Amino acid sequence: MIDASGDMSISPPSSGMTSGQGIVSQMRITMRNASGRFSPLRTDGALYSAIRDGRGYHAPCYLEVSVNGGSSYSRVFTGVLKLPQESTLTSSEGPTVTFDARSMEEKYLQRRISLTQGQLAAIYDGGLTEKDIIVTFLNAAGVAGGDMTLDPGLFVVPWAWLDDESAIEECWSIAAACGGRFYADPDGEFLYENMEHWQTATRSTSVQLALGRNDFDSFRIHLGDDDLYNVVTVEASPRVIGGVDIIWEPDSTPVIPPGTSTTIVARYDAPAYAIAGLQFSAADQGGGARTSSVTITPTYYAQRADLAVVNNAAYQIILFPLRILGVPVIGGPELESRSVSVANAAYWTDRGDRTLSIRGNPYIQTSSHVGVLSQFLLDRCEYPRLIAQVGLPGVPSLRLGDRVQITDAPTISSTFTGYISTIRWTLAGAFRQELELIHTSQMFAYDGNYFVLNTHNFASGRRAFY
Secondary structure: OOEEEEEEEOOOHHHHHHHOOOOOOEEEEEEEOOOOOOOOOOOOOOOHHHHHHHOOOOOEEEEEEOOOOOOOOEEEEEEEEOOOEEEOOOOOOOOEEEEEEEEOHHHHHOOEEOOEHHHHHHHHHHOOEHHHHHHHHHHHHOOOHHHEEEOOOOOEOOOOOOOOEEHHHHHHHHHHHOOOEEEEOOOOOEEEEOOOHHHOOHHHHOEEEEEOOOOOOEEEEEEEOOOOOOEEEEEEOOEEEOOOEEEEOOOOOOEEOOOOEEEEEEEOOOOEEEEEEEEEEEEEOOOOEOHHHEEEEEEEEOOEEEEEEEEOOOOOEEEEEEEEEEEEEEEOOOEEEEEEOOOOHHHHOOOOOOEEEEOOOOOOOOHHHHHHHHHHHHHHHOOOEEEEEEEEEOOOOOOOOOEEEEOOOOOOOOOEEEEEEEEEEEEEOEEEEEEEEEEHHHHOOOOOOEOOOOOOOHHHOOEOOO
8 A cells, every 4th residue: 555545524413404415435545556456457467357347346445544553453444446547657656556435325325215105104104213214214225234323313204205316315314304414434334323412422422532732733723604693494394194186197198019018107296105096997999998908016115106017918008097096195384493593692783694594305394393403503503613623643543523622722722622523534654634623512502511311310400402
């Protein structure tokens, strides 16, 4: 190995809500290639049969680091490879191959998944939380249960389904809707951290790294105004069960050639809580009844049906009528919650209102959910956010969300305490990191002073968490 670099990041809860997207971690690693070991075009290369013709795409990979000659290694990246870039030996550079890699989200990101109608109904009937739904989505994508570490859900999300959609993208969206974070960690596990995670997890409540002036080589601090708002409006997308109705009919009359099989994809305007039946009749070109010559086998998904049609007759038939009856899930009364800064109202008196509007996330559906979110986000947006970047000799065991303390009297009178939101690292002779930290008190107004079940009693005077 010649060198390697990488980064991993999680958006703060407010940014996650506004972007609706997660961040896939990445690594870039350069290997010396004098023997052609990593050359997909050299037939004498040691790995030729394994990597020829693009076979190295999505090959699993990981990188572990030990510092100062220690025998303990820490994983800094787990993921899959992209296709390599090769450079030949010249007068100015050596023979190398450079691989880009992405964390485990990459493996599943483009897999398009559809839940069945039965799964949609089971989610509603079971009163599932965001954690349960994330499990359902990941299972549908093929992620093993042992590769998930998920916090308990805090919100019941009545309606959730996938219709030819990316399970990973939808997990990002539902995590953002619930004020949490969904991502794959350096050990290759998929994590869901709920909105209270940084106030309950040991790595976030106890300092994992304390730094003084002799421990870092750069320290920068600034107040950010990217997420500075004094009004937060969150819109919900409620849904209710409708009455039995025709949920699909074809735009044009289907014509099935003699002795053939075909599949008709029936896409509904709204998902179906239940299917009441499939109705059809068949006739030949002369109008004669031919229904007995046709079989239709439906497979019902949440928002579509695949109709496998077999024409057993020796002549062309026409399907009319053809319709699916069911119970649709329709939009309910509009819900919206608006929270206005009180704690920092004086700051905004001469500055005018800045409004953050959260709209279009389909997993915000209830009045209690929308009310919690608007206040939760306001508490993180009504003050300028204090952010620090610190460069230091690398600590490979650090993880996103770890609590870090920094003491630097020339810059800040008190100790800066923050959560790690970004880790950038390089490995070229030495292992170095640059951390980005979000100040704890601006993420949680009562940091370390919230009531935790089975830990505190009512006499503790601690705050209820939203």
